Amino acid sequence: MKSITINGSKRESVGKGATKALRNAGKVPCVVYGGDDTIHFSAEGNDFNSLVYTPDVHTVVIALEDGTNINAVLQDIQFHPVTDEILHIDFYQIFDDKPVTMEIPVRVVGNARGVRNGGVLRIIMRTLRVKGLPGNLPDFIEVDITEMKIGHKKYVTSVASDDFTILHTDNTVICQVRTSRTAIVDEEEEEDEDAEGEEGAEGEESGAEGGEETAEAPAES
Template sequence: MDIILEAKPRETGAHSTLTKLRHEGQLPGVIYGYKVANKPVTLDYKEMAKAVQKFGSAGVFKIDLEGNQINAVLTDIQRCALKGTVKHVDLLSINMAEELEVDVPVMVIGEASGVKEGGVLMQPIRELKIKVKPSNIPESIEVDASNVGMNESISVAEIRSTVPFEILNADEDTLVSVTPPVVVNDDTAGQGDTENQDIKATEAPESES
């Protein structure tokens, strides 16, 4: 990794202080874990965003904390509910020689045969929790859906032996499935219209003779 993010210690205090930091382009956060006590910090918002864009949210970030370089992973990202901007991050300092548990995005590749037949592709799980050494964390886990037909699926059990790390999700968890499209019954809709017409006709006043 060729991007080193500088983390500056910050004082914990009022909410207004955090707001001021954000307006100045700083991102409040906290670093904890391997050889690091729980340390409130700030990082440059743009530099952090650039690093996440390049290496992904599951990547290992090199942090310069008061002259000491540490390796860390993101464990939590808090966003503004209205704007979607990042408000706060938690960084876990790690030992590069030890395995850790991380969530990695699932990327579906290939066009499912069931979709070509008119089916709808479903992806119930968009992340998998894996146990892996930091240097081997993948940006994503690819799942090839090309051979998934109508009413078929791919479970965790079917890809477990194809990856070089341990997947912690249950075997029965579904990664991809193809379901038939929802069919609207035009006849039923027509009957509803007729019933409405009958109600209106019944409710209509009788004409004077």
């Protein structure tokens, strides 16, 4: 998984006045949980753009002025209700030998057969919550929809991996191809239906011929 480095400075004071002064200076107050100690720090607001304003997911290396590097993941973020300015960020410290839970983006690839026939692709889960060792977590989870026909669904079981555990029930749908007014029947399905229709017609003809022979048979006296 890709990593982003954030250069930060430890906060000596965490009161409202100090926090307001940081924000006025264009900095974001942050806190890191999960380690031996809770660490309060601040960083330039622009440094978080590539972490927050992206569909991708990253781990973070928090590089403090005293030379300490902390590996972490973004846990929670607070925005201003009007300006959308970042007000506060919570991080969770991670370790190579301890599983971590993260939201991993879903990436759909391929052109579904059902969509080519006029169906509509509906993506239900754009991220999946998974748990695993940091080194085993992917940048994204790929879902191949090429063979999906109209009415087909992709469940989380189709992207299961030994590297991580998906924290959703097995019947959770990632995406599906739904019918529409412009949808047409798949060519293979048409062939199957034609074959079944021919077999049925032959059966009806045989039955009709048998009925005529019975009707023409002379009655015994």
